Amino acid sequence: MEIIKVLNTSVVLAKRDDGKEIIVMGKAIGFKNKPGSLIQESDIQKIYVLEDQSTSNDLAELMRETPEEFLIMTDEIISYAKRRLSTHLNEHLYISLTDHLFMATKRFKENLTIQNRLLWEVKKFYPEEFSIGMHALELIEKQLGIQLPEEEAANIAFHLVNAQQTKDNLNQIVMMTNMVKDILNIIKMHYKIEIPTDTINYSRFLTHLQFFVQRLLENKMLKTDDHDLIDQIMRKYPEEVKCVEKIEKYIKTNVDYTISSDEKMYLIIHVNRVVQRNNA
Known part of the structure; x- marks a missing residue:
């Protein structure tokens, strides 16, 4: 195993006999060696072999400045x-x-x-x-x-x-992205507003929508028995209820899923927050 780069006193980037670049860790391994030196097995404490070469290179660069x-x-x-x-x-x-x-x-x-x-x-x-x-x-x-x-x-x-997001579920990721975009458009059209995308308020709401759609597609929707709270929220925010009903209809039409009462309640609350703070 030959050293390519010394990253710090204990970490080096090395090349195996098969040409694969790896991260090697060992006590003072970077202190007593230099590029071109051969690593003794007795000096090795840990080896990181990453299949993606670009990831391996990025990790090597990170370890230059990270203990x-x-x-x-x-x-x-x-x-x-x-x-x-x-x-x-x-x-x-x-x-x-x-x-x-x-x-x-x-x-x-x-x-x-x-x-x-x-x-x-x-x-x-x-x-x-x-x-x-x-x-x-x-x-x-x-x-x-x-x-x-x-x-x-x-x-x-x-x-x-x-x-956990991999190429195997790429289609789901694309679907999630499109659904989030469509739901945002439904909200903007219902209230006839534009929501600034460069605010923490928007970022929080977007994250909630991403979680919501992911739970929906994975059939992991929230369900509780607190019907009194749900009824109270729906009475308190009638305009948000109308908006969420449009979202509910969109979801039923496009993916044939019915969202739970709890999910509707949380959507109502989050829609209210983003709309009210947008108008503030």
């Missing part, structure tokens, strides 16, 4: 997630999650807090991924002595949800 312990933690989290979820996770997760963990701890040390306004939705809609995120926070506290807020578990869950 190796973050890649090690990411590897542990991904291995744990694969066991829990029993599904394929996109290799790019090694890059996105390593970078996120590094920046999250850096912000914490600088006393900078970025709230995840969708914490409740993530906990409710993606409980398994959120549970893995909480496990990740425990791992970070154990290894770095840093106690990150619960919002970071939701952020990690986002990365896991995105990493």
Whole structure:
């Protein structure tokens, strides 16, 4: 195994005998070697073999500025997630999650807090991924002595949800994208408004719609027995009810799905928020 680049004192980019580029980690492996040097097996602690060459290159660039312990933690989290979820996770997760963990701890040390306004939705809609995120926070506290807020578990869950989107469900992703766009158009036409796309308000609403459509297509819609609350919401927001009924009709016509009362309630609430804040 020959070293191509020294990324830091403990991480190098190397080439196997078959020409495959890999990330190799080992104590002082980058300190005592240089490009062209052969790696001794006794110096190797961990090897990362990524099938996608561009992903491997991106990870190599990231490790130039990121302490190796973050890649090690990411590897542990991904291995744990694969066991829990029993599904394929996109290799790019090694890059996105390593970078996120590094920046999250850096912000914490600088006393900078970025709230995840969708914490409740993530906990409710993606409980398994959120549970893995909480496990990740425990791992970070154990290894770095840093106690990150619960919002970071939701952020990690986002990365896991995105990493489950593969070429195999590309058609579903395209359908989701088109449905979200159509639902937004229904809302804008019903209220005869334009919703600015460069605001956090729009971003939150868009994320809710994406979650809603994903649950719809995966047949994982929310269902509870709190009919009193649903009736109360529908009485309180009659105009939003009319708008959501149009959305409901669109969904029934295009994908032949009937949305649950709970999903209608949450749509009514979110439509009200985006419309009222748009008019504010």
